[in-house]
Amino acid sequence: MRQWVVAEFMSRVAERVSTAGGGFAAQLSRRRPEAWDDLTVEPLDNAFPFVEPAPGFVESLRAQLLEAAVMVPADVVATSSMATRRALYGIAAVGSIASAAVIAVVVFRSRASAQRPAA
Amino acid sequence: MVNGEPDEVLAVRARDDRDVFGILYERHVRRVYNYVYYRTGSAADAEDLTARTFFQALSNLHRYQVQGVPFSAWLFRIAHNLVANWHRDTSRHYATSTDGIVEVADDEESPHDSAESAEERRELHEAVRRLAGDRQQLLILKYVEQLSTEEISVVMGRSEGAVKALLHRTIKSLRDELSRSNLGEK
Numbered sequence: 001m002r003q004w005v006v007a008e009f010m011s012r013v014a015e016r017v018s019t020a021g022g023g024f025a026a027q028l029s030r031r032r033p034e035a036w037d038d039l040t041v042e043p044l045d046n047a048f049p050f051v052e053p054a055p056g057f058v059e060s061l062r063a064q065l066l067e068a069a070v071m072v073p074a075d076v077v078a079t080s081s082m083a084t085r086r087a088l089y090g091i092a093a094v095g096s097i098a099s100a101a102v103i104a105v106v107v108f109r110s111r112a113s114a115q116r117p118a119a
Numbered sequence: 120m121v122n123g124e125p126d127e128v129l130a131v132r133a134r135d136d137r138d139v140f141g142i143l144y145e146r147h148v149r150r151v152y153n154y155v156y157y158r159t160g161s162a163a164d165a166e167d168l169t170a171r172t173f174f175q176a177l178s179n180l181h182r183y184q185v186q187g188v189p190f191s192a193w194l195f196r197i198a199h200n201l202v203a204n205w206h207r208d209t210s211r212h213y214a215t216s217t218d219g220i221v222e223v224a225d226d227e228e229s230p231h232d233s234a235e236s237a238e239e240r241r242e243l244h245e246a247v248r249r250l251a252g253d254r255q256q257l258l259i260l261k262y263v264e265q266l267s268t269e270e271i272s273v274v275m276g277r278s279e280g281a282v283k284a285l286l287h288r289t290i291k292s293l294r295d296e297l298s299r300s301n302l303g304e305k
Contacts, residue, residue, distance in 0.1 A: 047243050048263040057166050060268040062144055066137050093296055 126190035136179045144173055147191060149288075150264055151198050158202045167206060170199040192273035195266070199256070199274050223273040254289040258290045261286065 126143060126256070133140035151172055156165035175197050183193055204287045248254060260266045262275060268286075 035156065046248075047240055048157060048259065050149075050263070051153050053149060053156075053166065053169065054162075057152075057169075058148055061148070061170050062141060063165075064143055064170070065144055065177060068174065077271045084145065 124265050127185045130180060130183050131185060131206065132188045133298070140180070147194055148173070150191075150192060154195065154200060154259060154264050155198055157263055158256065163204065168201050170196065171201050175201070185195055189270055192266070192270035195260070195270070195274040196262070196276075208283060224299060242297065246293055250289065250292065254285065254292070257282070257289055258293075 126146065129139050131141050133190060134144055148169065152165055152169045155168045155172070156162065159165055159168065172194065176194055179197075183190065247258060250258070256275070257271065260271045266274070268279050268282050275282060277285070285299045
Protein backbone atom coordinates (compact mmCIF):
# COMPACT_ATOMS: atom_id res chain seq x y z
CA MET A 1 0.00 0.00 0.00
CA ARG A 2 2.70 2.35 1.05
CA GLN A 3 4.75 1.43 -2.02
CA TRP A 4 1.80 2.26 -4.26
CA VAL A 5 1.40 5.70 -2.64
CA VAL A 6 5.06 6.45 -3.08
CA ALA A 7 4.97 5.34 -6.70
CA GLU A 8 1.94 7.53 -7.43
CA PHE A 9 3.56 10.47 -5.70
CA MET A 10 6.77 10.02 -7.73
CA SER A 11 4.75 9.76 -10.91
CA ARG A 12 2.95 13.03 -10.12
CA VAL A 13 6.23 14.75 -9.34
CA ALA A 14 7.72 13.50 -12.59
CA GLU A 15 4.69 14.74 -14.50
CA ARG A 16 4.88 18.18 -12.87
CA VAL A 17 8.60 18.48 -13.48
CA SER A 18 8.24 17.57 -17.13
CA THR A 19 5.34 20.01 -17.56
CA ALA A 20 7.21 22.75 -15.77
CA GLY A 21 10.28 22.03 -17.90
CA GLY A 22 8.24 22.51 -21.03
CA GLY A 23 6.85 25.74 -19.67
CA PHE A 24 10.29 27.07 -18.84
CA ALA A 25 11.59 26.05 -22.24
CA ALA A 26 8.69 27.84 -23.89
CA GLN A 27 9.32 30.94 -21.78
CA LEU A 28 13.01 30.91 -22.60
CA SER A 29 12.36 30.53 -26.30
CA ARG A 30 10.04 33.52 -26.13
CA ARG A 31 12.80 35.48 -24.43
CA ARG A 32 15.62 34.76 -26.81
CA PRO A 33 18.22 37.48 -26.17
CA GLU A 34 18.79 38.06 -29.88
CA ALA A 35 15.14 39.02 -30.24
CA TRP A 36 15.34 41.65 -27.53
CA ASP A 37 17.15 44.06 -29.78
CA ASP A 38 14.11 44.19 -32.03
CA LEU A 39 11.90 45.44 -29.24
CA THR A 40 11.49 49.10 -29.79
CA VAL A 41 9.22 51.85 -28.70
CA GLU A 42 8.68 53.57 -32.02
CA PRO A 43 8.51 57.18 -30.76
CA LEU A 44 11.92 56.78 -29.09
CA ASP A 45 13.68 57.08 -32.44
CA ASN A 46 12.30 60.59 -32.83
CA ALA A 47 12.01 61.61 -29.21
CA PHE A 48 15.55 62.87 -28.75
CA PRO A 49 16.58 65.25 -31.51
CA PHE A 50 20.27 65.69 -32.12
CA VAL A 51 21.65 68.67 -30.23
CA GLU A 52 24.54 70.35 -32.02
CA PRO A 53 27.31 72.07 -30.08
CA ALA A 54 28.01 75.72 -30.83
CA PRO A 55 30.36 76.03 -33.85
CA GLY A 56 32.58 78.40 -31.87
CA PHE A 57 33.03 75.79 -29.16
CA VAL A 58 33.97 73.06 -31.65
CA GLU A 59 36.58 75.29 -33.32
CA SER A 60 38.01 76.57 -30.07
CA LEU A 61 38.36 73.09 -28.54
CA ARG A 62 39.95 71.78 -31.72
CA ALA A 63 42.56 74.54 -31.60
CA GLN A 64 43.26 73.84 -27.92
CA LEU A 65 43.70 70.12 -28.56
CA LEU A 66 46.04 70.64 -31.48
CA GLU A 67 48.18 73.11 -29.55
CA ALA A 68 48.13 71.36 -26.17
CA ALA A 69 51.53 70.40 -24.83
CA VAL A 70 52.37 66.71 -25.10
CA MET A 71 51.33 65.23 -21.83
CA VAL A 72 53.38 62.55 -20.15
CA PRO A 73 51.05 59.61 -19.62
CA ALA A 74 50.26 59.10 -15.97
CA ASP A 75 51.06 55.40 -16.00
CA VAL A 76 54.46 56.01 -17.58
CA VAL A 77 55.26 58.42 -14.76
CA ALA A 78 53.98 55.91 -12.24
CA THR A 79 56.02 53.10 -13.81
CA SER A 80 59.25 55.09 -13.84
CA SER A 81 58.81 56.31 -10.29
CA MET A 82 58.00 52.78 -9.21
CA ALA A 83 61.15 51.47 -10.92
CA THR A 84 63.25 54.12 -9.17
CA ARG A 85 61.68 53.25 -5.86
CA ARG A 86 62.34 49.54 -6.38
CA ALA A 87 66.01 50.23 -7.19
CA LEU A 88 66.36 52.29 -4.02
CA TYR A 89 64.72 49.57 -1.94
CA GLY A 90 67.07 47.02 -3.51
CA ILE A 91 70.17 49.07 -2.73
CA ALA A 92 68.98 49.63 0.84
CA ALA A 93 68.33 45.89 1.28
CA VAL A 94 71.76 44.91 -0.07
CA GLY A 95 73.38 47.56 2.17
CA SER A 96 71.55 46.25 5.21
CA ILE A 97 72.59 42.66 4.50
CA ALA A 98 76.21 43.70 3.94
CA SER A 99 76.40 45.71 7.16
CA ALA A 100 74.75 42.86 9.10
CA ALA A 101 77.37 40.48 7.70
CA VAL A 102 80.21 42.81 8.73
CA ILE A 103 78.81 43.10 12.25
CA ALA A 104 78.42 39.33 12.47
CA VAL A 105 82.04 38.78 11.39
CA VAL A 106 83.30 41.33 13.95
CA VAL A 107 81.26 39.73 16.76
CA PHE A 108 82.36 36.25 15.75
CA ARG A 109 86.03 37.25 15.71
CA SER A 110 85.85 39.04 19.02
CA ARG A 111 84.19 36.00 20.62
CA ALA A 112 86.73 33.66 19.07
CA SER A 113 89.64 35.72 20.38
CA ALA A 114 88.07 35.92 23.86
CA GLN A 115 87.59 32.15 24.05
CA ARG A 116 91.12 31.37 22.83
CA PRO A 117 93.27 30.30 25.80
CA ALA A 118 96.16 32.55 26.55
CA ALA A 119 99.32 31.03 25.22
CA MET B 120 43.94 59.35 -47.58
CA VAL B 121 43.89 59.58 -43.80
CA ASN B 122 40.27 60.74 -43.84
CA GLY B 123 39.00 57.43 -45.20
CA GLU B 124 40.75 55.24 -42.66
CA PRO B 125 38.89 53.63 -39.78
CA ASP B 126 39.02 55.16 -36.32
CA GLU B 127 41.09 52.34 -34.90
CA VAL B 128 43.90 52.88 -37.41
CA LEU B 129 43.83 56.65 -36.87
CA ALA B 130 43.90 56.18 -33.10
CA VAL B 131 47.26 54.43 -33.38
CA ARG B 132 48.66 57.06 -35.75
CA ALA B 133 47.32 59.86 -33.56
CA ARG B 134 49.74 58.86 -30.80
CA ASP B 135 52.49 60.53 -32.81
CA ASP B 136 50.52 62.89 -35.00
CA ARG B 137 48.29 65.53 -33.46
CA ASP B 138 46.66 66.38 -36.79
CA VAL B 139 45.38 62.82 -37.01
CA PHE B 140 43.88 63.24 -33.57
CA GLY B 141 42.18 66.33 -34.98
CA ILE B 142 40.45 64.13 -37.56
CA LEU B 143 39.20 61.79 -34.84
CA TYR B 144 38.01 64.83 -32.92
CA GLU B 145 36.03 66.11 -35.91
CA ARG B 146 34.42 62.72 -36.37
CA HIS B 147 33.21 62.35 -32.79
CA VAL B 148 32.91 65.73 -31.09
CA ARG B 149 29.26 66.27 -31.99
CA ARG B 150 28.12 62.84 -30.83
CA VAL B 151 30.06 63.10 -27.58
CA TYR B 152 28.61 66.57 -26.95
CA ASN B 153 25.10 65.33 -27.70
CA TYR B 154 25.50 62.40 -25.31
CA VAL B 155 26.88 64.58 -22.51
CA TYR B 156 24.20 67.18 -23.12
CA TYR B 157 21.40 64.67 -22.63
CA ARG B 158 23.05 63.34 -19.50
CA THR B 159 23.75 66.68 -17.83
CA GLY B 160 20.97 68.89 -19.11
CA SER B 161 23.15 71.93 -19.52
CA ALA B 162 24.98 73.28 -22.54
CA ALA B 163 27.75 74.77 -20.36
CA ASP B 164 28.39 71.49 -18.56
CA ALA B 165 28.19 69.59 -21.83
CA GLU B 166 30.92 71.82 -23.30
CA ASP B 167 33.09 71.43 -20.21
CA LEU B 168 32.77 67.64 -20.06
CA THR B 169 33.19 67.25 -23.82
CA ALA B 170 36.46 69.19 -23.63
CA ARG B 171 37.63 67.04 -20.72
CA THR B 172 36.70 63.88 -22.61
CA PHE B 173 38.92 64.77 -25.55
CA PHE B 174 41.83 65.96 -23.42
CA GLN B 175 41.66 62.73 -21.46
CA ALA B 176 41.48 60.72 -24.67
CA LEU B 177 44.53 62.57 -25.99
CA SER B 178 46.61 61.84 -22.92
CA ASN B 179 45.49 58.20 -22.77
CA LEU B 180 45.77 57.25 -26.44
CA HIS B 181 48.67 54.90 -25.67
CA ARG B 182 46.29 52.88 -23.49
CA TYR B 183 43.79 52.33 -26.26
CA GLN B 184 43.90 48.72 -27.40
CA VAL B 185 42.91 48.44 -31.03
CA GLN B 186 41.78 44.83 -30.81
CA GLY B 187 38.33 44.29 -29.50
CA VAL B 188 37.10 47.74 -28.57
CA PRO B 189 35.79 50.23 -31.15
CA PHE B 190 37.36 53.66 -30.72
CA SER B 191 33.94 55.33 -30.41
CA ALA B 192 33.03 53.00 -27.52
CA TRP B 193 36.33 53.78 -25.81
CA LEU B 194 35.67 57.50 -26.20
CA PHE B 195 32.12 57.22 -24.89
CA ARG B 196 33.44 55.21 -21.96
CA ILE B 197 35.65 58.18 -21.00
CA ALA B 198 32.68 60.52 -21.34
CA HIS B 199 30.53 58.15 -19.30
CA ASN B 200 33.07 58.10 -16.45
CA LEU B 201 33.38 61.88 -16.47
CA VAL B 202 29.62 62.32 -16.40
CA ALA B 203 29.36 59.82 -13.54
CA ASN B 204 31.97 61.79 -11.58
CA TRP B 205 30.15 65.01 -12.40
CA HIS B 206 26.90 63.61 -11.01
CA ARG B 207 28.70 62.39 -7.89
CA ASP B 208 30.52 65.68 -7.32
CA THR B 209 27.52 67.87 -7.89
CA SER B 210 25.18 65.43 -6.08
CA ARG B 211 22.61 66.03 -8.72
CA HIS B 212 19.84 63.62 -9.40
CA TYR B 213 20.23 61.84 -12.67
CA ALA B 214 17.92 63.34 -15.25
CA THR B 215 17.65 63.27 -18.97
CA SER B 216 17.40 66.78 -20.24
CA THR B 217 14.97 67.95 -22.81
CA ASP B 218 15.20 71.58 -21.93
CA GLY B 219 16.16 73.93 -24.65
CA ILE B 220 15.54 71.43 -27.41
CA VAL B 221 13.91 73.01 -30.40
CA GLU B 222 10.87 71.01 -31.36
CA VAL B 223 10.98 70.21 -35.05
CA ALA B 224 7.52 70.40 -36.56
CA ASP B 225 6.60 68.40 -39.60
CA ASP B 226 5.50 70.68 -42.46
CA GLU B 227 2.74 68.30 -43.50
CA GLU B 228 1.34 68.01 -39.98
CA SER B 229 -1.78 69.95 -39.12
CA PRO B 230 -1.56 72.22 -36.06
CA HIS B 231 -3.74 69.73 -34.19
CA ASP B 232 -1.52 66.76 -35.10
CA SER B 233 1.57 68.76 -34.32
CA ALA B 234 0.26 69.65 -30.87
CA GLU B 235 -0.70 66.04 -30.28
CA SER B 236 2.72 64.68 -31.23
CA ALA B 237 4.39 67.35 -29.10
CA GLU B 238 2.23 66.22 -26.20
CA GLU B 239 3.15 62.57 -26.84
CA ARG B 240 6.81 63.50 -26.92
CA ARG B 241 6.49 65.38 -23.66
CA GLU B 242 4.84 62.37 -22.03
CA LEU B 243 7.60 60.14 -23.33
CA HIS B 244 10.28 62.46 -21.94
CA GLU B 245 8.52 62.48 -18.58
CA ALA B 246 8.38 58.69 -18.58
CA VAL B 247 12.07 58.45 -19.46
CA ARG B 248 12.92 60.87 -16.67
CA ARG B 249 11.26 58.59 -14.16
CA LEU B 250 13.49 55.66 -15.15
CA ALA B 251 16.62 54.71 -13.19
CA GLY B 252 19.87 56.37 -14.24
CA ASP B 253 21.40 53.38 -16.00
CA ARG B 254 18.19 52.86 -17.98
CA GLN B 255 18.11 56.48 -19.10
CA GLN B 256 21.72 56.17 -20.14
CA LEU B 257 20.99 53.02 -22.10
CA LEU B 258 18.17 54.71 -24.01
CA ILE B 259 20.40 57.65 -24.88
CA LEU B 260 23.19 55.40 -26.12
CA LYS B 261 20.79 53.27 -28.10
CA TYR B 262 18.35 55.77 -29.56
CA VAL B 263 20.22 59.07 -29.53
CA GLU B 264 23.76 57.92 -30.25
CA GLN B 265 22.63 54.82 -32.19
CA LEU B 266 25.46 52.76 -30.73
CA SER B 267 25.54 49.02 -31.30
CA THR B 268 24.98 46.61 -28.42
CA GLU B 269 28.69 45.79 -28.48
CA GLU B 270 29.63 49.46 -28.13
CA ILE B 271 27.07 50.00 -25.37
CA SER B 272 28.45 47.02 -23.49
CA VAL B 273 31.91 48.64 -23.54
CA VAL B 274 30.58 52.02 -22.43
CA MET B 275 28.48 50.60 -19.61
CA GLY B 276 30.99 47.95 -18.59
CA ARG B 277 28.48 45.10 -18.95
CA SER B 278 28.26 42.02 -21.12
CA GLU B 279 26.26 42.21 -24.35
CA GLY B 280 23.71 39.82 -22.89
CA ALA B 281 23.29 42.04 -19.84
CA VAL B 282 22.80 45.09 -22.07
CA LYS B 283 20.12 43.30 -24.11
CA ALA B 284 18.37 42.16 -20.95
CA LEU B 285 18.47 45.68 -19.52
CA LEU B 286 17.13 47.10 -22.77
CA HIS B 287 14.29 44.60 -22.71
CA ARG B 288 13.39 45.49 -19.12
CA THR B 289 13.74 49.21 -19.82
CA ILE B 290 11.43 49.20 -22.80
CA LYS B 291 8.91 47.07 -20.96
CA SER B 292 8.89 49.41 -17.96
CA LEU B 293 8.68 52.41 -20.30
CA ARG B 294 5.66 50.89 -22.04
CA ASP B 295 4.05 50.15 -18.67
CA GLU B 296 4.77 53.69 -17.54
CA LEU B 297 3.26 55.19 -20.69
CA SER B 298 0.15 53.02 -20.61
CA ARG B 299 -0.28 53.84 -16.92
CA SER B 300 -0.11 57.57 -17.60
CA ASN B 301 -2.56 57.16 -20.52
CA LEU B 302 -4.98 55.32 -18.26
CA GLY B 303 -4.56 58.02 -15.65
CA GLU B 304 -5.59 60.67 -18.13
CA LYS B 305 -8.66 58.71 -19.23
